[in-house]
Amino acid sequence: MIMPKRISQSVETPVNTIIIGGGISGLVCAEKLARHGANVTVIESENKLGGLAQCYDDGTPKTYHHVLASDKPLLKTLKRLNIPIEWRKVKVGFHVNGKKYPFNRPFDLLRFDLLPFWDRIKFGSLILRTRHGKRNLNNISVKDWIMKEASAKIYGILIEPLIRSYYGSCDDISAEYLASRWRIESSSITGELGYVDVQRLIEKLREKILNMNGTIILNDPVRSLSRKDDKWFIHTSHHMYQTRVVISTVPTPILKDLYNHACVPRIRYKSVVCITFRLHKPASEYYWLVNLDRNSPVVSCLEHSNLNPTFKGGLVYAIAYCDPKDYIWKTPDGVLAQEWAKYLSRVFPDFHDAKSHEVFRSEYANPIWNVGFEFPPVIIEKGLFLAGTSRVFPDLRSMGGSIRTAHEALLEVLQNESLLQDPNSTNLGE
Numbered sequence: 001m002i003m004p005k006r007i008s009q010s011v012e013t014p015v016n017t018i019i020i021g022g023g024i025s026g027l028v029c030a031e032k033l034a035r036h037g038a039n040v041t042v043i044e045s046e047n048k049l050g051g052l053a054q055c056y057d058d059g060t061p062k063t064y065h066h067v068l069a070s071d072k073p074l075l076k077t078l079k080r081l082n083i084p085i086e087w088r089k090v091k092v093g094f095h096v097n098g099k100k101y102p103f104n105r106p107f108d109l110l111r112f113d114l115l116p117f118w119d120r121i122k123f124g125s126l127i128l129r130t131r132h133g134k135r136n137l138n139n140i141s142v143k144d145w146i147m148k149e150a151s152a153k154i155y156g157i158l159i160e161p162l163i164r165s166y167y168g169s170c171d172d173i174s175a176e177y178l179a180s181r182w183r184i185e186s187s188s189i190t191g192e193l194g195y196v197d198v199q200r201l202i203e204k205l206r207e208k209i210l211n212m213n214g215t216i217i218l219n220d221p222v223r224s225l226s227r228k229d230d231k232w233f234i235h236t237s238h239h240m241y242q243t244r245v246v247i248s249t250v251p252t253p254i255l256k257d258l259y260n261h262a263c264v265p266r267i268r269y270k271s272v273v274c275i276t277f278r279l280h281k282p283a284s285e286y287y288w289l290v291n292l293d294r295n296s297p298v299v300s301c302l303e304h305s306n307l308n309p310t311f312k313g314g315l316v317y318a319i320a321y322c323d324p325k326d327y328i329w330k331t332p333d334g335v336l337a338q339e340w341a342k343y344l345s346r347v348f349p350d351f352h353d354a355k356s357h358e359v360f361r362s363e364y365a366n367p368i369w370n371v372g373f374e375f376p377p378v379i380i381e382k383g384l385f386l387a388g389t390s391r392v393f394p395d396l397r398s399m400g401g402s403i404r405t406a407h408e409a410l411l412e413v414l415q416n417e418s419l420l421q422d423p424n425s426t427n428l429g430e
Helices: 024-035 072-080 106-110 117-132 142-149 152-167 175-189 198-211 252-258 333-347 399-415 417-421
Strands: 005-008 017-020 040-043 086-089 092-096 099-102 192-195 215-218 222-228 231-236 240-243 246-248 269-279 288-291 300-303 314-322 356-367 379-381 384-386
Touching: 017 024, 017 231, 017 240, 024 040, 024 198, 024 399, 072 399, 092 152, 106 117, 117 152, 117 175, 142 152, 142 175, 152 314, 198 215, 222 252, 269 333, 314 333, 333 356, 384 399
Parallel strands: 017 040, 017 246, 040 215, 092 288, 246 384
Antiparallel strands: 005 215, 086 192, 092 099, 222 231, 231 240, 269 314, 269 356, 288 300, 300 314, 379 384
């Protein structure tokens, strides 16, 4: 049995803020509230901090991360923490029918011969109009939007395979998701992407929290959350806490299990499986290759060594989204890695037997943004605040999106500053 690990410089002081979840949004919330004088405790169920930005023991992220030039919340945080960004020209593209199509420049679109010429023009025009437009598309599906604004061929060849890989279908996915993605990514993917040391970001936030007498608890999942009068009671596997402020950064299905009230929204999620293959040399000149083949077991392949300037050898992230009842989720790690390696060796001629592999799974990875998606509020109930991936819409699910939700939760907490001044909020002990 793994006992909870408590990382703290002060464990006996009163607790006036509990943060559930030690991912990027939880750590940013904790660090900023500690700077405002709050006595913060972060409770993380796993034995490592980071959430979806978690790293392996050697510091390699468990799934891909890059910095977009448009990601202001992340850029500001990295600057404030004095963490450098290495900007790199990278190659991105699509893989379909055994062929790779670069997609970095407008000219690349004109050479995308799977589409008739005028459909290529239509597609480029739609991306430009979307990138500079402000129309909200939350009340129309991806399918209806593309069929209306572009063409059936663009939908069938490009859009439907892509969205299906992420969500299973385009029929009820909000067009605002795709439009927001084009607005955010189009300005960066045609230029440069940034590499940042994710482990260093996590460590820097951790150090700052501890230096301001915050507390970080690992290996101690929250089991229930209850409220009486103006007090919240948090029961973990080994402790009970009383506080007036709770910031939940975990996906809402998990929060719903902890506090099963109507005020907690239940946002549906897709699960993710990401297999990291470590190679003797890079497998491809592409950093990011999106698979449009219907028989592809993975949606994206990312060659990390093409982004990280210090990485030696090759490292491919292979990613698929699924439901927990699907074959991918149920298949043992070793079997799945073997199947995916066989597929990747056909996609990349330089993909040879991997030196090693690691499998990362997250049940609640990708929020499903249906048509008319209702954006959840920051304040769920008095004293209970929400941050994290459940609130990133319509931004991308990224470190920057999570940081933005942390800032929004922080502002609401500070506007209710009296909640932070309860002298009776204490750690009730073992």
